[in-house]
Amino acid sequence: MALWGEHEWGTFKWGDDADTPTDQQGAEPGAKQDTYYLGKSDGQAAASNFTDFATDRSGYGTSFVTTSGHPEATADWLPVFPGAVEFRAGITSTDTGTLLSADDGANSIKLVLATGGVITPTINGVADTNGQVTIPGLTGSEQRCVVAWITERDRDGNDDMRSYLCVWNTATGQFDMAVWDHSDISPALSGATLGIWGDGGASIFSGTAYVARVSRRFHSPTEVKEDWVEVSYPLNPTGEKRVEPLVPDRDSGFGDVGEFVGPPESIVASGIHQADLRLAGPMVNENYNDAPTWDSNYAPDQWDRAMPLNTTVFLMGNYLVWTPRHRGINAWKARVFVSAVDGVSTGTLEVVCVCFNKIPNNGVLVLNGPTPPSYDHRYVTQTLSLTTTLSEQWVDFSDAIRRLVDDGQGGCYFALGFLASTNALWNVHSWHVDSILDKTTNGIMGGEALQP
Amino acid sequence: MAVYYEEKIFPADVPKPPIGPLTGLAPMRRARYMSVIRAQDKIPGLGRRTHFRRGLRGADEWLAHSGDTPAAATERTVGRSRCIVTPGHFLQCVHHFIQHGTTSDSPAQARFELEVRWVDAAASAASESYGASVEKGVAGDEPTGNGDLWTALERDHLVQIRPDDVDVPGTLNRWTVAPCEAWLEWEDLGAPRIVDAVVYEVPYRAAFEADDDGSELVIHGASGLNILTPLTRLSETTPDGDPRGGSLHMLDVHHAQTQRLGPILVYWTNYTEHNTTGGDTEDDDTSTTSSTFVGLIRGSQTAYDATLPGWSVGCYAHDFLHNSDRLIMEGRNGAIPVRVRVYGNVTSGMGTFRFQTAAHSYVDVEVTATSDQWTDAYGWLEVGVSPEDQDEDGNPKVGQAFFKTSAGTFTLRDFQVEYDRTWDGP
Numbered sequence: 045m046a047l048w049g050e051h052e053w054g055t056f057k058w059g060d061d062a063d064t065p066t067d068q069q070g071a072e073p074g075a076k077q078d079t080y081y082l083g084k085s086d087g088q089a090a091a092s093n094f095t096d097f098a099t100d101r102s103g104y105g106t107s108f109v110t111t112s113g114h115p116e117a118t119a120d121w122l123p124v125f126p127g128a129v130e131f132r133a134g135i136t137s138t139d140t141g142t143l144l145s146a147d148d149g150a151n152s153i154k155l156v157l158a159t160g161g162v163i164t165p166t167i168n169g170v171a172d173t174n175g176q177v178t179i180p181g182l183t184g185s186e187q188r189c190v191v192a193w194i195t196e197r198d199r200d201g202n203d204d205m206r207s208y209l210c211v212w213n214t215a216t217g218q219f220d221m222a223v224w225d226h227s228d229i230s231p232a233l234s235g236a237t238l239g240i241w242g243d244g245g246a247s248i249f250s251g252t253a254y255v256a257r258v259s260r261r262f263h264s265p266t267e268v269k270e271d272w273v274e275v276s277y278p279l280n281p282t283g284e285k286r287v288e289p290l291v292p293d294r295d296s297g298f299g300d301v302g303e304f305v306g307p308p309e310s311i312v313a314s315g316i317h318q319a320d321l322r323l324a325g326p327m328v329n330e331n332y333n334d335a336p337t338w339d340s341n342y343a344p345d346q347w348d349r350a351m352p353l354n355t356t357v358f359l360m361g362n363y364l365v366w367t368p369r370h371r372g373i374n375a376w377k378a379r380v381f382v383s384a385v386d387g388v389s390t391g392t393l394e395v396v397c398v399c400f401n402k403i404p405n406n407g408v409l410v411l412n413g414p415t416p417p418s419y420d421h422r423y424v425t426q427t428l429s430l431t432t433t434l435s436e437q438w439v440d441f442s443d444a445i446r447r448l449v450d451d452g453q454g455g456c457y458f459a460l461g462f463l464a465s466t467n468a469l470w471n472v473h474s475w476h477v478d479s480i481l482d483k484t485t486n487g488i489m490g491g492e493a494l495q496p
Numbered sequence: 497m498a499v500y501y502e503e504k505i506f507p508a509d510v511p512k513p514p515i516g517p518l519t520g521l522a523p524m525r526r527a528r529y530m531s532v533i534r535a536q537d538k539i540p541g542l543g544r545r546t547h548f549r550r551g552l553r554g555a556d557e558w559l560a561h562s563g564d565t566p567a568a569a570t571e572r573t574v575g576r577s578r579c580i581v582t583p584g585h586f587l588q589c590v591h592h593f594i595q596h597g598t599t600s601d602s603p604a605q606a607r608f609e610l611e612v613r614w615v616d617a618a619a620s621a622a623s624e625s626y627g628a629s630v631e632k633g634v635a636g637d638e639p640t641g642n643g644d645l646w647t648a649l650e651r652d653h654l655v656q657i658r659p660d661d662v663d664v665p666g667t668l669n670r671w672t673v674a675p676c677e678a679w680l681e682w683e684d685l686g687a688p689r690i691v692d693a694v695v696y697e698v699p700y701r702a703a704f705e706a707d708d709d710g711s712e713l714v715i716h717g718a719s720g721l722n723i724l725t726p727l728t729r730l731s732e733t734t735p736d737g738d739p740r741g742g743s744l745h746m747l748d749v750h751h752a753q754t755q756r757l758g759p760i761l762v763y764w765t766n767y768t769e770h771n772t773t774g775g776d777t778e779d780d781d782t783s784t785t786s787s788t789f790v791g792l793i794r795g796s797q798t799a800y801d802a803t804l805p806g807w808s809v810g811c812y813a814h815d816f817l818h819n820s821d822r823l824i825m826e827g828r829n830g831a832i833p834v835r836v837r838v839y840g841n842v843t844s845g846m847g848t849f850r851f852q853t854a855a856h857s858y859v860d861v862e863v864t865a866t867s868d869q870w871t872d873a874y875g876w877l878e879v880g881v882s883p884e885d886q887d888e889d890g891n892p893k894v895g896q897a898f899f900k901t902s903a904g905t906f907t908l909r910d911f912q913v914e915y916d917r918t919w920d921g922p
Contacts, residue, residue: 199874206874221856221858264831266856270828276828279880279886281884283884285882288754291747292747299744309743309746316750319539319750319757320535322757323582324759325761325810326810326811329808332553334771343556344557345643346642361645362553366590366694367546371542372542379808403649403651455590474806475554476810476892480882
């Protein structure tokens with residue numbers, strides 16, 4: 045069993061090769077800890093000898109010799125499923141050839157491109173048309189594309205595997221995906237041949253090869269998009285965000301006899317800090333399938349009332365909810381999708397979303413519970429200019445977050461209010477209130493900080 | 497000129513996970529260890545996930561308005577939900593209502609019933625029914641004075657919506673440890689006027705430890721719940737062979753929590769108070785005969801567009817890590833495993849329901865049932881790193897629903913989107 049010193053960040057390993065240190069892993073762009081084959085060809089034709097084809101960051105092989113079609117009879121780079129195989133290539137509508145080939149004589153997989161950008165996975169010699177997908181938007185001119193075949197275990201247990209074959213045309217921004225279940229695919233780890241951009245025979249990819257990556261774990265389509273298509277901007281939210289670190293499971297040997305006491309506890313503590321809000325979701329999440337048109341008379345008279353402390357605004361009882369709250373959150377953020385009625389609507393419309401702890405002017409509301417607290421509220425507001433041409437938009441209240449006003453029973457009320465000019469006509473299509481943890485608190489511990 | 501959306505695979509400054517917490521080689525301190533256990537203990541009980549909501553929801557008229565007098569004893573389905581209950585939790589309902597309407601029978605009645613079918617991990621079901629009369633004052637038209645809805649509003653709740661046998665020794669684990677589903681069906685009888693009602697999860701409230709700080713947050717008192725909540729090891733001869741204060745157990749708990757705990761994102765029924773009449777016995781439906789995707793809500797919409805209405809997918813659960821010691825998306829984006837369930841039917845062929853949160857992020861549910869029933873599918877959805885996250889164009893992360901059918905008519909009444917992960921056990 046490995047000792048602690050081999051379990052440091054950056055060298056920790058999983059699976060069959062858990063005792064093989066790989067301190068180069070992840071040092072280069074494109075490699076991750078789960079990468080065990082990374083080939084960069086810098087835009088060369090697959091049929092030529094590449095000077096910088098295989099930049100192997102896996103640590104398993106050091107003398108990967110590249111040839112046309114690039115087959116290698118070695119276990120070091122073979123795909124393991126669940127896993128991910130990803131390619132970036134320049135492709136035209138007439139390009140053909142093999143992107144991936146792995147064959148141990150008994151079992152095999154292939155990913156084959158045909159004219160028109162049709163990609164078909166083949167498992168043990170049988171083309172699986174359920175997984176067939178066509179790269180959208182291809183023309184006679186070369187366009188950069190990303191192809192990813194990613195697999196996970198079938199969560200329902202009806203089949204062995206679930207595959208997602210994702211294709212992006214990054215020149216046009218188009219995307220398509222095939223999703224299908226199938227039996228296990230497992231070319232043996234010894235004696236098999238891996239082909240990237242070819243199969244060792246005549247079926248060489250005819251387009252321009254850029255990068256290929258073989259990974260040992262599932263990548264969600266979002267992760268593939270982040271790695272290959274478009275990187276999201278780092279978010280700096282007003283409230284907290286959560287980025288969960290690794291917490292190894294017991295199969296890692298992390299807590300085995302012979303290991304030090306302490307690291308598992310410390311790293312679990314780190315994980316808790318980032319996993320404490322996993323159960324939190326939207327408190328109000330409405331997307332109305334039928335949205336009546338409102339005017340400056342608001343809802344029926346008996347349904348609306350002046351907003352306490354802001355009496356020019358009318359709260360509408362048909363947008364009144366009580367919601368339980370996640371006990372770890374202390375704030376909220378709202379957005380409303382509002383449209384103005386085309387051709388007739390003019391003037392201004394103030395939209396208000398308010399959180400409060402009791403129904404105003406009703407002191408005996410609760411039949412089975414304690415006396416409600418004194419009325420308190422927090423709200424956000426935004427004023428729209430309506431025009432006679434169709435106008436619809438998300439009202440985001442400048443992304444403001446507000447403190448949540450608890451009713452003492454584990455929840456709070458939310459309502460929408462409006463102040464409309466005479467000719468305003470509008471519809472409310474969506475209304476969201478999201479759970480937020482304000483940064484000024486100390487997480488769920490509320491001052492009981494985790495001991496370092 | 498071609499637009500290459502991104503040429504760089506990774507930024508140069510890839511952040512490393514923190515190494516500080518790993519500096520060990522210090523004497524064991526009980527306080528440090530206990531603080532971790534306490535924090536871990538709280539996480540499952542913090543939830544309060546919403547399974548179902550109904551009410552006025554933007555309507556402009558009551559079903560039971562003047563001139564519409566539904567039968568007093570006819571059940572009228574308002575909506576359904578079907579979710580896996582957070583381990584250790586059961587349900588309760590808080591509802592707000594006003595004076596009920598007149599019914600065609602005498603005496604008038606205003607009542608709702610919540611039919612709950614509990615399905616355990618072995619797909620063995622137990623059905624329970626919970627009901628409440630929501631009656632106030634004299635049946636008839638609602639009061640019409642300015643703001644009378646607000647002053648007439650009453651609140652009540654149904655608690656302990658849970659299997660009848662949950663208190664029988666030995667049966668609690670059946671409903672709380674292994675994944676257990678709650679199938680809800682909300683039925684109105686007569687003429688209730690429910691302004692808002694929500695069915696949500698609460699912990700079972702078992703707390704056997706003297707130092708539990710707040711029994712409402714604690715679910716570990718019951719035998720067998722220890723997968724999601726830690727136990728203090730008092731002996732070195734523990735059953736799992738973990739003699740050093742529970743390190744292995746602590747790792748198991750965290751593994752199970754991150755696999756099994758996540759949000760319910762969307763709970764939706766097509767019921768609209770103002771489009772329903774007293775003679776209806778089923779909630780409204782939305783249908784399509786289109787062979788290409790059209791919006792469930794907005795039929796003119798044919799493709800995902802974050803600038804248009806949708807549902808929030810704001811949450812804090814992200815699968816950044818998947819048995820890897822490397823941040824997958826470096827805190828820039830997040831995706832979660834989900835299960836999408838739809839209740840509906842297709843007259844022939846196959847109906848496809850799509851829930852989508854980005855151009856490259858959707859789950860399709862393929863429906864072939866010719867009578868109304870639940871059909872589900874799983875997949876992955878992009879949700880961002882926090883509820884405040886936006887896409888590259890500054891639009892909110894929203895979920896939108898589309899449907900189409902290969903033949904016939906695809907009819908849909910309800911759908912749900914919840915966090916999904918197969919539990920691989922301790």
